[in-house]
């Protein structure tokens with residue numbers, strides 16, 4: 379089991395940002411409204427993620443670290459209607475296989491919290507402890523037991539920037555959750571969680587971009603698109619400022635990017651690639667979310683439908699501004 383976990387972990391855990399991604403998705407699934415991420419040395423020596431979500435019952439803790447244990451799929455039928463971010467039940471086991479993990483958690487209904495340690499896939503027994511409602515994960519010394527893999531890590535600065543990008547994306551996809559990110563004791567991001575996407579954009583990209591945004595709001599053909607579009611401040615020859623989320627998940631898609639750019643082009647803007655943050659809600663039956671765990675590409679059953687909707691959403695928003 380331990381060896382299998384170590385191998386499987388390589389699929390999911392490539393770097394500190396992959397750990398933070400899994401822990402944040404779990405915190406979001408747990409209904410947290412406030413999440414704090416702290417890292418040291420780019421997350422290689424230390425990651426702490428604290429949430430105020432539902433917590434884990436003491437007796438359920440060891441099982442949560444077993445491979446393919448998830449509380450999120452109850453029947454095979456659920457598989458075709460995946461709405462929660464996690465659904466494979468292998469994140470915690472993978473993380474615990476390649477790092478030293480400490481967990482402190484408490485549910486609202488229990489009087490005491492519980493703490494638990496597991497490293498290299500070997501766990502102890504949960505112990506009673508005082509704790510606030512919610513969950514804290516501490517992950518130390520990533521790849522301490524797989525030196526070969528540690529060699530593939532980049533500098534702490536580069537790893538920290540990957541973590542920062544990730545927290546930023548999740549903050550943009552969840553304006554209703556307050557995110558804090560601290561790197562080596564320094565606060566890098568703190569969003570309010572008041573539900574306003576514009577406020578998050580302001581915190582992440584600054585006043586200049588946030589104050590020149592157009593609202594996008596489109597509904598049709600089973601697709602709902604909302605968010606913001608604007609001119610990027612600096613011309614970048616890439617799509618770095620094109621952010622979009624399908625059913626809450628940050629993805630890359632050449633079809634969506636092309637639709638955004640084609641619609642934008644018609645308005646003879648200064649730049650080729652606009653600044654966007656778009657939330658695209660589609661029926662889970664027409665989007666295949668079952669892609670490789672670490673890849674971001676998403677597949678559509680009906681590409682033309684998605685393309686047309688995104689084009690129309692962007693065009694309408696830009697048109698509206700002209701009137």
Ligand code: ADP
Nearest residue numbers: 404408442448449464465466467468469470513
């Ligand atoms: P998955 O998210 O795919 O279910 P994970 O390995 O990421 O699998 O997590 C295993 C289980 O541990 C989850 O199904 C959930 O029940 C529990 N869990 C993990 N993180 C948290 C958290 N922050 N708050 C509450 N429960 C959690």
Ligand code: MG
Nearest residue numbers: 400404464469
């Ligand atoms: Mg998960």
